[in-house]
Each structure stands twice: as C-alpha cells, then as structure tokens.
Amino acid sequence: MKIDEIKNTISQIFAMVELEFRRVIHDPTEMVTRAIQPILWLVVFGGVMARAGVFSNIIKSDYITYVTPGVILQSATFIALAYGILLVFERESGLLKRLLASPMPRFNIIVGRSIAGAIRGSIQYLIIIPLAFLVGAHLVPSLINLTLGYIFITYGLIGFTSISIAIASILKTRERFMGIIGAITMPLFFASNALYPIEVMPMWVKVIAQYNPLTYIISGLRNLLIYDSLDIALDLLALTFFNVFSILLATASIHRIIE
C-alpha cells in the first residue's frame, strides 16, 4: 500500500467519524436522555445494593463503585448495538446506495462507522463518570486511568457497532432490527459481570459470560478505574478478536443491505 492510499483510507474513515460528531453536535438530545437510565441504575439500584452490602466479601470495593462500569456499559452497549438503525434509515433514503457507489471501500465504511458508533456509545462514559464521583463511587481519581478507560471502552464498543451493522444488513427493516436488538441487549447484560461478579453465577451463565465480549470491556474498565491496575492485556486481546471478527462479518454482509 502506498502512503497516499493509507492517507486516503484514514481520511475516509475519519470522515465517517466526523459525520457522527457533527450530527451529535447538531442534536445532542439522545446522548443526554440515554444517560438517564444508567444514572437511575447507579443511584437507586446501586445505592440500595450498597446499603445491603451485597457481594462485599468478593468485590473488594463498595457496590456503587463496582457497578459503575457495568451501568455505563449497559447504555453504551445499547447505543452501539442500535447504531445499525441508522443504516436502515440510510438504506431507505438513497444514502447507502450513494456510499456504496462511491470510491470509498466497504471496509472503510464499516471501520469508520463502527468507530463512529463506538464514540457515540462512549459519550455515556463521559457523562456518567463525573456523576459517579458525585454519588460517592471510589474510582481511581487519576486523569491517566480515566483517559485510558475512555479509549478502552471506545475500542471495545467498535465490535458491537460492527455486529449491529451486520444485523442491519441482513434484517433490513427497522421493525425486525429493533426487535432483535431489544431481544439481545438484556441477556447480554445479565450474562456478563456488569451487575455481579462471575464467581456468584450458576455454571451455565458463567460459561456464557466467558464468551460475552461485554465481560471483557467491564473487567478491563474495573481494573483501570477501580483497582488501579494496568492488567488489561487479556481483555484487550479478547476484544481485538471480537472487533476483527465483527468488522469482517459486517464488511462481508454490508452489500446485502442494498440488494
């Protein structure tokens, strides 16, 4: 690959990210309203569970702190997984036809939009983390850890956005798409370490949780934000597998959306 080609690839990928930024700036309502639910989880659910002292012998921190990464991921994952609806809209308008007839390779469309969706999702991190500090979560108050956490969660959400694009490409209509997304979000959340440690799960949920990418995002975030540890290599590796797999899957299926 020549330098020019690499430059063009990066420029095209970032055009897709820039597009998303500009849309959010024109209308940030969704970003704010989406944060309401996790805030309730954190304050009400987290508060009650903390007072009951649940898992106090396992989790090495208070429950509000423990659950913070989990509730961020709950709404962030939903945003990433719902991102594909945008492609369904773009399919109904002529935008996708135009994009697929443009010189931008399909791979660049997928990677660009997956990063865009991931950034849309990780905005939740930026809203909820300060609030978590306010309600007394004991997160590591280090700018480095917090920044690493942001990059890490964004990276982890790329794969979920790609999966969403692949699902949109195959299902094509908004009803079917939202039906599936609604059906997988909660199971994904419950079969992960978002609300409770893996140790307390029944065996069969444990098995699922180990194959659930959400588990690795949350575990990495906990290491960075709660335990002040950089031990995230395994999580990164798992998420890299997931991202590569999802991006390839989405690249292979995107053409189906306009057929």
Next chain:
Amino acid sequence: MKAVQVKNLVKVYDGKIKALNGVSLEVEEGSICSILGPNGAGKTTLIRIITTQIPQTEGEAKVFGMDVKHEGSKIRNLIGYVPQELSLWTDISAYENLLIYSKIYKIPKDVRDKRIAEVLDLMGLEEAANRVVKTFSGGMLRRLEIASVLLVKPKLIILDEPTIGLDPNARMLVWNKLTEYKKEYNSTIFFATHYMDEAEKYSDKVFLLDMGKLVISGTPSFLKQLVAKEKIYITLKNGNSQKALKVLSKLKEVSIEEANANRFVLSTKSSKKALPKVLNLLYKNNIVVSEVSIKSPSLEDVFIKYTGHKIEEEGNIKQALATRRMIRLGQ
C-alpha cells in the same frame, strides 16, 4: 470512447422478478443520454448495475471500457451518482454534507474549500450553506445533491430521476445548472426519467425502456419522426358534427382519429398544409369552428406506438413524491 456499454443485460431479483430482460445500449463519451420509461421499466436496475451496486444476472456492462463486475473500484472513482431517493444527511448543514463527501471522494485538502464554494455558487446555494438540510425545499435538496456530485468533477454523471417531484421552475433550474456544468467540463451525463419532455429537451440520445426491454432508441427528432403524424384538435360551435364528419372524411390530407360530439381529432403529416384546407372546407359548408389547436408528436406518442401504453401514471408519481417527503421529515 464509450462511456457506458451494455450488452444483453439481464437482471433477475430473487430468482423471480425479471427487471432487465436483455438490454443492450451504448452511451457516447461527452453526450447527454437518457433512459425514458414508466416506473418498473428497469431504469433504476440498469443504473444500479452500471454504478456497481448490484451484479447483473447475465450479460456484460462496461463503463469507460472497464467491466462492472471486476473493475468496480476503478469505475467508482470516475462516476458521480445521484440516486432517485435522497443522498444527503438531513441533520447536518449543506456545507457539512459537501465536506464529508469531499473526504469520501478523496479531494485533496488544499482545494476542498475552494471546490465546495464553487459548487455551492454554481448551484445557487451559497446563502443556504450553513442551514441544516432538513429545512431545504425539494428543489434545493436536488441541487445540493447535484452539487455534491459535481464537487468531484466526475467523467460520467449518472442521475436517477434527477427532477422527480419538482415544480417546473425548480426542474428548469436544475437542468440549467447541469447543462452549464456540462458545457464547461464536457462530462458525460446519463440519466433516467419518466418525464418525456425532459428526455426530449436535454438529451442527445434517448433510450425508451419498457418492462425490462429496450423498445427503441435514437435522437429525439429521429424518434418523433417515427410517429410522423401531427394532430389537429377542432371544436365546433354548432351541432353540425354529422356534416363535419362527412366533409372531413373526404379530405385526403387528414385522417379522423376521434370524433366525439363537437370535438374532432385529426392526424396529418403536416398541419401547416392541412389546417388551411380543413378550415376552408368547414367554412364553405357553414360549419363554425370555435377552437383549433395543433399538437406535434412527442416521445410519449413514440412510446405509445411501440408499447401500446403511456409512460406517465399519475399515481406512481404521487407515491414517489410521498416517499421523498417522508424521507425528509422522518430523519
């Protein structure tokens, strides 16, 4: 050099619906060519194959000599395409749309803003540049879409129903801008339409398409001459229609197509010569004429002659309009 070359093109959707049934056509580089036909004729399918969006089932399609199946990425670098529906992000501004497109189309950073300003100016949108696209009228939307294509200075511009749903003024404006651009850069324009006046007025060559097949093609004047006949419409003042029918049927220059109470439709090779004779004859027989009009043959007549049905169906246009409106409001 042929900009587009299509041979025996067949497209079958889902193994059932035959959208194209052996179409062959050629578009000369530097010309403006149109495909004219009713909805469902296969125009959009043909365009989608040429723009490398979907593969054909059989046959061959080439753009500037390159095969759509194997050299798609090279072709995509040379074409500018506006789909029938809407190819803009409606929740950002006009300028932002062009900026994103300029990056997608790899326009170098140092000329980006200059080019964007140029096309906004050409399309008469400079004052609306920073408005969110949602607030645009139908005509402005189309002009912005065309601006986003001209931005790239494509060798081949492919437009699917470029003026669908626009009022006559907006349509004229779109075409004035397009032809202005064409003159300057000598690009090739290939467009699909179901407006016969548009095909007639703006194209060097028209391909009539119906039910997935090419009906006939040629320059608009060649096609019209195939129908040859002009029509004379006459309305009589008094109820002498029986008598009028009798005298007119003796006249060699015209033949009676329709006789409906006081209204007559005559066809003729030349209305210039026939009309004085018709009027004279009626005058001599004391038949008073209240209205006369002449209609030259149109591409619609050609289409009817070769397919037996009309191009435009009102319902379909309304439907297309409603779709566009929904897309605009929905986002």
